[in-house]
Amino acid sequence: MPHQADIRQVLWQLAFQFKVSSKRAIRDYDLPLNGMHVRLLQMIARQPACTAQHIAAVTGRDKGQITRVIKELETMDLVTRTPNPEDRRSQLLALSQTGQGLMARIQEAEDEVTKTLLKGIPKKEVDAFIETGNRMLDNLREES
Amino acid sequence: MPHQADIRQVLWQLAFQFKVSSKRAIRDYDLPLNGMHVRLLQMIARQPACTAQHIAAVTGRDKGQITRVIKELETMDLVTRTPNPEDRRSQLLALSQTGQGLMARIQEAEDEVTKTLLKGIPKKEVDAFIETGNRMLDNLREES
DNA sequence: TTCATTGGTTGATATTGTCAACCAACAGCC
DNA sequence: GGCTGTTGGTTGACAATATCAACCAATGAA
Known part of the structure; x- marks a missing residue:
């Protein structure tokens, strides 16, 4: 595969190949998870008082999507939700x-x-x- | 948004934000296309004697997916398929x-x-x- | 001529992304 | 206290993208 001179190609390819590799690694370890599961678990592990809102903000993903993945993680008994004492609308996420x-x-x-x-x-x-x-990233985000 | 120290985060975010921006740009220009359409069009424009196989190899995507997107592009009259004189199994792709x-x-x-x-x-x-x-990229590809 | 490989097609299904409506809790304001 | 606009989260519907496997015809090498 020749080297790409175009920054766009490099970006696309890097993200794609990296995703492929990660996915394979996950599967080699026989973990019953998909990419989103993994990413959210990582975020929850990293952030002490993590809320769905926080995840949505950091990843830039749709909050509906976040809700659904979290629900799945919960039914798999991988994360727990406890009411947020600061705000009764939200819940704190943590790894079980x-x-x-x-x-x-x-x-x-x-x-x-x-x-x-x-x-x-x-x-x-x-x-x-x-x-x-x-x-x-700063450049891209500024623009919006 | 704080800067990420983790290479993984940077990669994910860059790819995602870039995709979002591209998508928005495409839509601002009122083009009736989605991301895959655009990517394939670009590849076909760049490669003189482009085949589906070539696209699959370069992008690493599933060839079934490629077939389908090309078919859509063809029905939209954006690309043409002509038989490949070198190999009667394949077709040469070009922009209309x-x-x-x-x-x-x-x-x-x-x-x-x-x-x-x-x-x-x-x-x-x-x-x-x-x-x-x-x-x-070389590192990742080597491994497989 | 066989036979494994390759370019491409198709079907089925899973994953991921997008958009909009909606509810309850919040926050500021009068 | 009552308004009102915003925010955290949920849900539904759907589009886009990815994955896997079976399949066919042409190819190329033995």
Whole structure:
């Protein structure tokens, strides 16, 4: 596969290939989850007092979609919902016992992908990449 | 929105935000197309003797999906299929007259997004970003 | 000539994304 | 206290995208 000169191609391809790799990793670990499940679990694991609203804001996804995925995670007993003392409209999300165990294995799988992704690329270069990427994100978000 | 330190987050977000922006641009230009349509049109425009196989290989998408989108593009009279003299199984894809006209407008829309994306980022940095991105892609593809 | 491979098509189904209506709780305001 | 606009979340309907497998005809190599 030749190298792409076009920033668009690079972006599309990176996201796509990365998704494919992650998906495969998840499946290799025999986890009964799809991509969205994984992403939300990660966010919930990271954020202490996580609400659906927070997830929607950070990911930019539709809140309806968020609601549905969370519901699935709940019926799978991976996350728990407790009423938010600060605001009776919302609920705080957290990983259940099972969820935490699963999360550890997900991390493993994803770390492996990340390791593959970054193989042979000096840390300095990776940092620069992330920095530039963040600036692009700022540009895109500003516009809206 | 705070800057992400995690390469995964950056990748996801970039791809997502970029997609959102492109979609909006397409719609602002009143083009009756969805994302896949646009991507395939671009590929066909770029590749002189383009076949479905070629598109599937480059994008990594399922060939069934490719077939379907092409069929739609054909019924919209945007692309033409002519038998491939080299191989009677396959067909060469090309933009129709209408397709070419549309393509010009798509380019405009997408160029605008790219411009927004890269605003204020020195060319040198963009080049480095692309280069690093390509290396990551090589890493991911090698693995499979 | 066989036979495995390749380019493409089709069907079925899962996943992800989008849009809009809706409800209850909130927050500011008079 | 009552309004009113906003916010967190839910739901329905539907479009777009992805995945998997079976299948066919042409190809190419043995």
